[in-house]
Amino acid sequence: MKAGNGMIQWVEIDRKAFFNNLDEFKKRLGRTEVMAVVKANAYGHGLLEIARLSREAGLNWLGVNSLEEGLTLRRAGFNQKILILGYVSLDQAEAAVEADLRCVAYNLENLKALARAARRLQKRAIIHLKVETGTNRQGIPVKQLGSIVREIKKLPEIEVEGVSSHFANIEDTTDDYYPKRQLANFIEAVHFLEENGQVIPVKHLACSAAAILFPETFFDLARIGLGLYGLWPSKETLISCQQRGQEPLKLKPVLSWRTKVAQIKTVPAGSYIGYGCTYRTTRRSQLAVIPVGYYDGYDRSLSNAAYVLIKGHRAQVRGRVCMDFIMADITDIPGVELEDRVTLLGTDGREKITAEQLASLAGTINYEIVTRINQLIPRVIV
Template identity: 50%
Template sequence: MPRPITWVEIDRDALLANLRTFRRRVGPRVALCPVVKANAYGHGLTEVARLVEPHVGFLAVQSLEEAVALRRAGARKPILILGYVPRAALHTAARAGFHLSVSNRESLLGLARAGRRLGSRVPVHLELETGTHRLGVVPEDLPAFAAALHEARDALTLAGVSTHFANIEDTTNHTFARSQLRAYRAGLERLATMGLRPRLRHTACSAAAILFDETHFDLVRVGISLYGHWPSRETLVSSRTRRVTHLRLRPVLTWKTRVAQLQDVPAGATVGYGCSHRTTRRSRLAVLPSGYWDGYDRGLSNIGRVLVRGQEAPVRGRVCMNMTMVDVTDVPGVALEDEVVLLGAQGPAQVSAEDLATLLGTIPYEVLTRINPTLPRVVV
């Protein structure tokens, strides 16, 4: 394959170091379940899965399509589908042996039918509604679910019971998270009185896994922090105040492109669509062959910065669909096809996902997952 003009590098050592950090954090008995949905948070579904699979018990994705892609790429570990699988696809999902999160009766009954047709027991994970009000079984419906599971015990196995925290990253006050944990435990107890004890109890995302031992149960579903990012500043602050000080996370992804043209322009020249930038001095511009199609958000127009020759270069004018102009007047020696870092480190300089998220008024999750999945992911 010819050398790509824009690509994403995945730091294998950093990824595996983060994984070891979580292994130390949760101990040897809790299963690690990397969340590799959304193209492994932009890092490359198959690339990340191949690296982490030997060290983990499970892999979690959002959709059936992602689960199928993982299997096709050779993943052998159990795959948990966190999101909704359409009823028409339940048989396919069951046949493939995927674990499915279930939060409605129609899906449960559909999986029971699939299990009977296949002559095997489909592993289901009941997701309990504890305050997120997204996917989940409300407490009043638990008896009906338990009855359905009991009736379909030849076709279904209760492999897991889960929940998801609504307000564990966004705050240093974890009262709501604690109330969710109480509701989850109550749900488990209720199921136990109906004779249902799952093999895997799981609640923890990154922030929960980092901050609270009591959320670990049997398996932790770690996403953002596996990729080397704190879920939020609040989580970092909470970890310091709770003295979880041994945790060091290493960003895994570097997003790179190359200079496609250099242009010297006079003072007063306009740059890009809408003429939204006008040079105030004689300037040297570098044109980068990456734009919002690549995932470099148009909101970074006139405010983003990239790294070239280890120095920062500000974005000038609007980010185009496939191109972005940056000012390299103050960076000596920039040459055609010089490597440019859009996100990541170059020497001592760094543009983090957190920096871009702050500029864009969003969270690192969104910055990372928006990197176009068709760009090559290269493991280094």
């Protein structure tokens, strides 16, 4: 199949699959709202493309990691509620408040910086208190909540819209001990805040795995990343779901990554392929040179390990993954032509390559496989 679209590689975003996944989560979550987590270039799916689909679906909330991501959305005209889930440096507070980006507050310093910025701008800084419940990443230890609440009472520029926390060990296990402990810590923190007069309109704790497994974690809002993109957070999440007798969500992968055959060559038996001469042909072989490499996010550990799909057949990667190229063996695939479509991730005919397969070969997780697809590669909604 020829791919004459003016691009040498592209990422296809399947809008139907996205809406299907969103519906699956909405059914599970009931009255709890969905925040589409679009950090890391929407997990490699394209920040603006996924923000557009989220807007079309009527989602009110987007979650990003950084000020830059938030500003990119604002500049592109997205006026949904955007929460920066990650780090905003003290000198970025003003830009965040100016653009009406919500920030998480996780210590006195960032709270005060946001208040100062709001004062200068004569606005209010909308914040979500991030509570430490056991992940030991960003978050206010429960013991320090008292001093934070006292400080907030002195800062009229601060509007507390939410309180949140994040699970540490929900994807990696079928044991629910640690998430339950974090949930209990979260509830304790919420009670403490409310008993101390803090009104909290939006409480949120759940990520994809929690939304799939633990209705107790739903509260007002669920921050859904990977699941919206049609991927399971882990095998353990699926097993836990089945062990509980729950019907697993019918998630459909949203992303396919494709390119074209850049050159075809026939080499004699005994030829070395690529850097380091790590592969030597055992027979006369036909190779497809494919214009994708580790710069694009095709991990170098896939060298001599992964396969790509051409004309619905598997073509084994031979030799090392280069910065901008890979070579694949097409000796047994009849009729391959220059500029035929190549699938690096996704389906071609009856064959498919999943993010989980590539992750397993690369010694990582599906999250990393998709988020590391270079953001310069065009994303095309299909």
